[in-house]
Amino acid sequence: MAASSSLISTHFHSFSPLSRSPNRKFLPFPLSKPFSRQKPAASASPILSLLPHKTQKRSLIPQQRAFCPPCLHKLLLATRNPFSSVVESLLIVCASAVLSLSLFIADVDPASAFVVTPPKKLQSDELATVQLFQENTPSVVYITNLAARQDAFTLDVFEVPQGSGSGFVWDTDGHIVTNYHVIRGASDLRVTLADQSTYDAKVVGFDQDKDVAVLRVDAPKEKLRPIPIGQSADLLVGQKVFAIGNPFGLDHTLTTGVISGLRREISSAATGRPIQDVIQTDAAINPGNSGGPLLDSTGRLIGINTAIYSPSGASSGVGFSIPVDTVSGIVDQLVKFGKVTRPILGIKFAPDQSVEQLGVSGVLVLDAPANGPAGKAGLLPTKRDTYGRLILGDIITSVNGKKVSNGSDLYRILDQCKVGDKVIVEVLRGDHKEKIPVLLEPKADET
Known part of the structure; x- marks a missing residue:
């Protein structure tokens, strides 16, 4: 009822033709001039023609006197027709009653009935993000x-x-x-x-x-709308990136962030082989985002979201994406041939921790099949003698003059080679070093 009465009082004020609403405009009367009932002269004012007086000489308004709007309002109230005031009051009461009844019937919140929501205005960077998504x-x-x-x-x-x-x-x-x-x-x-x-x-x-x-x-x-392909060779730490995916099964989610690191290295979830030049980002990447695109500010693909570093399994602000330059070469081979032809040495090597315990730096060859590239070249595997004593095989220390300290270094060098390339493998055999040429071949299951 309090809200209804407030509305009624509000509309009494707004419907009254003499209300002092800030938006109401007064007639452009020249208030500095007097008025008379008779035909106005050049200096007469039409307002005083409404006032009862007998002669023109006794003017109620002195000459050259201005009236402010409140005074004029009181003056007009004093000179109004009583019949018109009654009719106007009845109209106001009827309009207020109809308005109050409509509010009760429609069950509209009176406080919000006349609230107008202003249009949303977005900043330029927000508009760019919305358009990108x-x-x-x-x-x-x-x-x-x-x-x-x-x-x-x-x-x-x-x-x-x-x-x-x-x-x-x-x-x-x-x-x-x-x-x-x-x-x-x-x-x-x-x-x-x-x-x-x-x-x-x-x-x-x-x-x-x-x-x-x-x-x-x-x-x-x-x-089918192909995604625009960008490049990852010229990326910079700090530039803005966007990740689109379906985390936790949710439909098309956008997260934003920046590139927080470049040239990171992670291990493949399937084989453990290192993936080089990985992009690190703080854009939220969660389960379900895997395989989704990482975009730059122009909406071009710069990587595939593939892994996160998190003890809990949820995003902790450290996500990793495979760079698009690496992905493009792989996808082209898969589309054309259905497989990726990657060169191998054809060896099995010991874990890095085992070699460190021996006090040497390099990759210890555990096995080198005779039909593989290393076996054909003459690399020696680790074996036991007739007494059961362990005889260490060759320890690879460099390939093509590039130092090899662990398995990741060996993979990194081989990724830069092609099938059919001949590389010079330097090994530590016993107490001396030897250089052995090896012809790289593809994996056996890819031939």
Whole structure:
């Protein structure tokens, strides 16, 4: 009732033609001049013509006297027609009653009935972020990893989701790029596009060492919007980045941050092989973001979100993305050949901790199969003699003049080589060093 009475009083004030509303405009009368009832002369004022007086000589308003709006308001009230005042009062009462009844019927909050929400105004950087998200969201997809399970009682085989992740459209031919660990162990894969249409996906190829996989879906080309490809060679620490993905199964989430580090190194989740030149970012990356794109401020792809450093499993502000320059070469090989041809030495080496305990620096060869590149070149593996004593094999100390201190150094050097290259491997054999030429070959399962 208090709110209703306040509204009634408000509308009494607003409906009254003589109310002192700040928005009400007074008639542009020349208040500095007198008025008379008769035909006004050049210096007469029309307001005094409304006032009862007998002669022109006895003017109620002295000459050259100005009236302020409150005084004029009181003067007009004193000269109003009583009949018009009664009619006006009745109209005001009726309008107030109708307004109060409408509020009770419509059940509208009186305090917010006349509140006008001002239009939202965004800053230029906010508008740029909104536009980036809207333009690149159609390129990001949701990937569901399905695994076959057999019911223990009915022995029926059915598929259940065992994981999910993100990916992005690479081209209009239906190729989808994601992380290998997103699709690992899947019996079937499903890709959901931005318009919520779902398609069965086939694996084109994958690279376990770099944690990259390529899928393909038979979707109409008009539904496929390839993501713009950038470059990662000229990135700088501190520049703004954006991560789009589906964390925890949520649909298309955007997180922002900066590049907090470059040339980091992480290990592949599948093989443990190091991945070099990884981008470190503080943009929030959570489970489900894996395989999603990392974009620069122009909306171009600069990396694939692949891992986080977190004891709890959630984002702690340290995320890692595989640089796009590495991804582009891998994807091109997977699309053309369905595999990545990467050179190997064909050896198995001991853990770095074991070599450190021996007091030497390098890679200890544990096994060098005779049909592999190292075995053909004559590298010696670790073995035992007839008495069971351990005889250490060759310890690789450098390749092509580049020092090798551990397994990561060896992988890093081999990543810069190609299949068919001949490298000079320097080894420590016993108490002397030897240089052995080795012809690099691809993996046995890739031939």
